[in-house]
Amino acid sequence: MSDGIRAPVLDGRNLRKSYHLAEQTVQALRGVSLSVAPGEYVAIVGPSGCGKSTLLQLLGGIDAPTGGTVSVLGTELGQLSDRELTHLRLTRLGFVFQRFHLLPVLTALENIELPMAEAGVARAERRERARALLDYVGLADRAAHRATQLSGGEMQRVAVARALANRPAIILADEPTGELDAATGRELLALFRRLNADGATLVVVTHDERLAAEAGRVVPMLDGMITCS
Amino acid sequence: MSGLGGARNLLRHPLRTALSVAGIAVAAAMLLDMVMLSGGIERSFERLLLARGFQYRLSPRGTLPFDTEATIPNVSAVVTMLRRDPAVMAVTPVLGAAIFGRRRGDDSLVTLFGYGFDPSTHALDEMLRGRELAEGDSTGILLGAPAASLLRAEPCDTVTIVGRLDPEAAAPAVERRLVVRGIVRWIYDYRGQPSVGTTLPLMQRLAQVASEDRASLALVKVRDELATPATTARLRRELPGIEVNGVADLVRHFRERLVYFRQLALILGSVSLIVTVLLVTTLLTIGVNERLGEIATMRAIGVSRASVLREVMIEGLVLVVIGGGLGTALGLVTARYLDAILTSFPGLPAAFSFFVPRPRPLALAGMALLVTGALAGLWPAWLASRAPIAETLRAEAT
Numbered sequence: 001m002s003d004g005i006r007a008p009v010l011d012g013r014n015l016r017k018s019y020h021l022a023e024q025t026v027q028a029l030r031g032v033s034l035s036v037a038p039g040e041y042v043a044i045v046g047p048s049g050c051g052k053s054t055l056l057q058l059l060g061g062i063d064a065p066t067g068g069t070v071s072v073l074g075t076e077l078g079q080l081s082d083r084e085l086t087h088l089r090l091t092r093l094g095f096v097f098q099r100f101h102l103l104p105v106l107t108a109l110e111n112i113e114l115p116m117a118e119a120g121v122a123r124a125e126r127r128e129r130a131r132a133l134l135d136y137v138g139l140a141d142r143a144a145h146r147a148t149q150l151s152g153g154e155m156q157r158v159a160v161a162r163a164l165a166n167r168p169a170i171i172l173a174d175e176p177t178g179e180l181d182a183a184t185g186r187e188l189l190a191l192f193r194r195l196n197a198d199g200a201t202l203v204v205v206t207h208d209e210r211l212a213a214e215a216g217r218v219v220p221m222l223d224g225m226i227t228c229s
Numbered sequence: 230m231s232g233l234g235g236a237r238n239l240l241r242h243p244l245r246t247a248l249s250v251a252g253i254a255v256a257a258a259m260l261l262d263m264v265m266l267s268g269g270i271e272r273s274f275e276r277l278l279l280a281r282g283f284q285y286r287l288s289p290r291g292t293l294p295f296d297t298e299a300t301i302p303n304v305s306a307v308v309t310m311l312r313r314d315p316a317v318m319a320v321t322p323v324l325g326a327a328i329f330g331r332r333r334g335d336d337s338l339v340t341l342f343g344y345g346f347d348p349s350t351h352a353l354d355e356m357l358r359g360r361e362l363a364e365g366d367s368t369g370i371l372l373g374a375p376a377a378s379l380l381r382a383e384p385c386d387t388v389t390i391v392g393r394l395d396p397e398a399a400a401p402a403v404e405r406r407l408v409v410r411g412i413v414r415w416i417y418d419y420r421g422q423p424s425v426g427t428t429l430p431l432m433q434r435l436a437q438v439a440s441e442d443r444a445s446l447a448l449v450k451v452r453d454e455l456a457t458p459a460t461t462a463r464l465r466r467e468l469p470g471i472e473v474n475g476v477a478d479l480v481r482h483f484r485e486r487l488v489y490f491r492q493l494a495l496i497l498g499s500v501s502l503i504v505t506v507l508l509v510t511t512l513l514t515i516g517v518n519e520r521l522g523e524i525a526t527m528r529a530i531g532v533s534r535a536s537v538l539r540e541v542m543i544e545g546l547v548l549v550v551i552g553g554g555l556g557t558a559l560g561l562v563t564a565r566y567l568d569a570i571l572t573s574f575p576g577l578p579a580a581f582s583f584f585v586p587r588p589r590p591l592a593l594a595g596m597a598l599l600v601t602g603a604l605a606g607l608w609p610a611w612l613a614s615r616a617p618i619a620e621t622l623r624a625e626a627t
Contacts, residue, residue: 053623054619057619057622060529062529062618062619062622063618063619082534083533083534086528086531086532086533086534087531087533088531089529089530089531090530090531090532090533091531093531094530095526095529095530097526097529097622099522099625101522101523101526101625103523103527104241104523105237105238105240105241106237114527114530114532115530115531115532118531118532118533118536119531162530163530166531
């Protein structure tokens with residue numbers, strides 16, 4: 001910004017989300033606002049069912065809010081068509097999920113190549129970058145292994161590499177250590193720390209106190225609201 | 230990449246995929262066979278009729294060739310008249326008659342079918358060994374292999390042929406000792422038919438129709454460019470007492486008689502396509518439902534609906550291509566086997582074929598199969614591409 005304040009890369013305003021469960025309407029978010037500055041490392045914490053994953057999905061354009069707006073790099077997501085939104089997720093955002101969600105029929109290298117192939121990156125270039133990313137997450141020797149042949153920690157590191165494939169502006173992670181044991185969780189913490197040190201903007205939803213402690217800002221949530229920020 | 234994933238997705242459950250491919254192969258084989266059957270009979274019949282280039286068959290009024298025992302009287306006059314026609318290149322009258330032969334060794338009588346024809350036209354036979362009859366050969370005879378086997382005769386052997394039996398005296402009216410000139414394959418014979426052939430005058434004497442100069446039919450060859458409906462009409466005008474049929478007419482008659490084969494082929498061909506659709510749709514729908522979480526993840530990380538749609542449809546196409554390939558081989562084998570069964574029916578020429586591969590219909594059937602595979606993949610592909618991302622991921626997380 002002209003006054004020297006950095007414009008947020010991610011900006012959610014008065015976000016509300018409700019959905020129907022059986023006969024009831026569940027208020028998952030009740031007017032949440034959150035801005036994330038470039039290079040920031042934000043941890044959203046709170047008990048199960050408080051709406052933190054829903055908030056992450058709205059911020060990532062995976063779901064649409066019932067009310068409020070989300071802007072990513074100045075683009076309001078509500079104004080985008082499905083195709084534009086998909087392209088934005090592909091090129092500007094990186095996602096890491098609790099259950100890794102790698103494609104089991106592809107190798108580690110191919111899983112990382114997938115978003116680049118979708119973005120139209122040339123085969124040689126994407127292969128080279130996928131190898132570099134595997135090296136970055138410490139799995140250079142696992143390139144040819146199928147996802148099913150990797151351990152949980154390795155799968156999550158491949159998922160992080162996949163999230164980085166198209167050089168996204170923001171990485172959104174939903175309970176990234178949720179399926180990992182303590183030791184592999186620590187490896188992922190170190191990886192996230194390194195990512196942030198290298199300039200990545202991170203928004204992480206977590207129960208993991210260690211992971212939250214690594215963040216530059218912790219956003220606590222309860223009953224669909226941010227309790228303080 | 231998506232294509233690669235699509236093909237590899239089929240290997241997640243190898244047994245399930247193998248069973249589906251087997252099902253598609255069977256359906257494709259049935260489709261192939263039905264396509265060959267639908268037009269193959271006509272094509273084969275037409276090829277058989279034109280085997281020696283004679284485009285017309287002249288038979289007694291109101292009959293089709295060899296349909297009844299009716300004969301054309303004064304056939305020499307008909308032949309002479311036709312030979313004067315500048316459009317006509319060749320005419321050969323043919324008499325077909327039931328006759329008998331004495332088996333060499335025990336002298337017992339065996340029933341034969343006798344052709345009387347003009348040997349110079351080679352209209353009815355294909356020489357296997359020995360030599361053809363000479364024109365006007367009144368002491369020679371040609372034997373088909375089944376007849377040779379029945380009579381225990383080989384070229385240069387002498388055989389005794391007995392004409393039509395006299396019902397009054399129960400004694401043979403005409404008996405001739407003839408020298409076997411050659412062993413032939415009679416083009417229009419059914420499998421195992423014991424046929425022999427002599428010159429027309431000799432067969433007319435054996436069949437006791439010489440005095441009326443009768444023949445069962447006459448084969449007429451005209452210049453190719455003149456084998457037209459106009460020539461047919463003119464021949465009909467010139468020969469009012471005779472049934473004149475071109476090859477197209479005979480094929481039409483034949484088609485009318487075997488219309489149920491076409492209907493059967495159409496119904497079974499359609500069934501095979503429906504089975505293919507059901508198999509592909511079922512397999513892909515199950516696969517997509519199992520992978521909804523993965524698909525939602527792909528969509529979440531930015532894979533477009535079109536890519537998801539393409540990936541699932543590629544799976545369908547791969548299934549159909551592999552199943553179709555195996556089905557083609559299976560279809561050709563089963564067609565050969567079924568053909569052997571069907572052509573062994575009495576009264577059908579052995580050279581006849583029910584299953585005739587023709588490039589264009591087969592290419593169309595292949596295309597139909599591919600399109601079917603692609604369309605069958607559409608529904609599960611659409612389901613996959615429309616899977617709600619957040620909802621599916623939430624469901625996966627719980």
